[in-house]
Amino acid sequence: MAIVKPFQCVRPEESCAHLVAALPYDVYNRKEACEVTAGNPRSFLNIDRPETQFSDDVDTYDSRVYEKANQMLKSWISDGTLQKDPAEAYYIYELIMDGRSQTGIVACSSIDDYAEGIIKKHENTREQKELDRIRHVDTTDAQTGPIFLAYRSKEAINRLVAEVTAERPLYDFTAEDGVTHRVWRIAEQKTVCEIEKAFLGIPATYIADGHHRAASAVKVGFKRREENPGYTGKEPFNFFLSVLFPDDQLMIMPYNRVVKDLNGLSEEAYLKKAEEAFLVEEIGEEAYAPVEKGTFGMYLNQKWYRLTIKEAYRSKDPVKGLDVSILQDQLLAPVLGIEDPRTDKRIDFIGGIRGLKELEKRCREDMAVAFSMVPTSIEELFSVADAGLLMPPKSTWFEPKLRSGLFIHPLSPI
Structure with a gap:
């Protein structure tokens, strides 16, 4: 059974969500990332690729680079660009591209499910890429890039998602590449419990995209357990940020x-x-x-x-x-x-x-x-x-x- 739980989210203030939202860190090389951040100082790529804040003679993996990401994340929370929701919740995330919609549930997945093979992998990871994200997660004390998970479509979850998306979204914007992004928050306790219970009936979830981010988040989680021998298993580091999509909505x-x-x-x-x-x-x-x-x-x-x-x-x-x-x-x-x-x-x-x-x-x-x-x-x-x-x-x-x-x-x- 898959443990998929709500979490207390930090997210952009509504008026700047379209500016903050950024493509994943690994779709850019350093030069391309610098061009994006120079054109948009509120792009989250500034934090995901903090080497963009330094001259080219500073190595991408310099410790100052990761510390800069931590400083910027705290600064954006302090100035209100990012805000913390008051309670744990699930979120619905819809993406529309060329008229085709896919809608997933934003939640936290268990590092134990990953270790035990309930979250299944199909790709090897490279150590250097893992180490980069391990240092980023550990230094910022946050997971900033969601892992894209898939599961075999389940009618009970589809029904709950349809009910939520009939309401007004938190965010609704179209990015420069023409992809529309919509987000809803699920905090009503009855619906939260129904979603959590529905996923307990799913035997496995699958990493579609984000193997390095997943492996890094899991390794940070186990590192934190070693540093906190009295951990209960409920601490945030026992889970990683994910968006779970039904298989029949996905396009490869x-x-x-x-x-x-x-x-x-x-x-x-x-x-x-x-x-x-x-x-x-x-x-x-x-x-x-x-x-x-x-x-x-x-x-x-x-x-x-x-x-x-x-x-x-x-x-x-x-x-x-x-x-x-x-x-x-x-x-x-x-x-x-x-x-x-x-x-x-x-x-x-x-x-x-x-x-x-x-x-x-x-x-x-x-x-x-x-x-x-x-x-x-x-x-x-x-x-x-x-x-x-x-x-x-x-x-x-x-x-x-x-x-x-x-x-x-x-x-x-x-």
């Missing part, structure tokens, strides 16, 4: 690939090797987005091709059967020499939100070949996680992205 976009060269092969030799595992068909100059599992678009020398995996190379294994695995195992590794896509600098990954034109652009600029993918499905994600397995890197790209700064979970009283 493809995570496309581009490779720098043909691994020393001529175009003719490369195509011949690709034909060992794939049926290769030339499409022409019109960009091609595959729609069926086991098919791939390939852009090479200003032409698009359709690749279809041959039956002998298909697999029913939940990981090996993924399209990202098929492409890696049958083409990227054996033909193009990309043995470890996590570390090989000859490969790059392009989120589907950027479109196929971005693939063509990269091939004009610095890459030799590009691949368009069919998105991994939420059912595939659940199957991999249920089997206790891990997906290859860059298997899923969720849109729209949750905003940081709309909900903050303090780990100590403010």
Whole structure:
């Protein structure tokens, strides 16, 4: 059963919520983050990426950087930019993108559920990225970026959400990227109890996006337990900030690939090797987005091709059967020499939100070949996680992205 509890939230004052709300810290490099914060001093990215407050000669991971985040968070609470709600509550968070709505419950999930596998993972984490967020959470004494969780849709929860969203929202704004954000607060005790009880009937929740943030929050929680041996299990550090969405509302976009060269092969030799595992068909100059599992678009020398995996190379294994695995195992590794896509600098990954034109652009600029993918499905994600397995890197790209700064979970009283 999943423990999903209400919490005492720090959130933006209503009139500035649209300014504070920021895309996740890890969608920007340092230069891009500096450009955003220079244009909006109230963007929460100022706190999530506090190196933006320093000159480039100060290292991103300098202790002064994390202390600056702590100072700014306290300052924003003091000046009223951020305010603390008087009591524990759940929140409803709706995002609307291109006319499609997804509505989740903002709550705190249990670090014990994470440790015991009730909150399921599908992706590895990198130590350096974990350490950065561990220091950020520990120094600010708060979780500032929600973890995106999914669960198998449940009618009782859907009904409660529909009742709440019929009322006037706390926030209702459309961001510069066209995504609309709406938030409602649930403090009425009867509804709070009904939501908490409904989640107790759900056997598992799944990390959709935010593996590093989740791992970091959990490690801070266990660190705080060691520092407080008399802990009861009810302290805020025993939980982490999350937004939980029903699976039938979620959209995963493809995570496309581009490779720098043909691994020393001529175009003719490369195509011949690709034909060992794939049926290769030339499409022409019109960009091609595959729609069926086991098919791939390939852009090479200003032409698009359709690749279809041959039956002998298909697999029913939940990981090996993924399209990202098929492409890696049958083409990227054996033909193009990309043995470890996590570390090989000859490969790059392009989120589907950027479109196929971005693939063509990269091939004009610095890459030799590009691949368009069919998105991994939420059912595939659940199957991999249920089997206790891990997906290859860059298997899923969720849109729209949750905003940081709309909900903050303090780990100590403010």
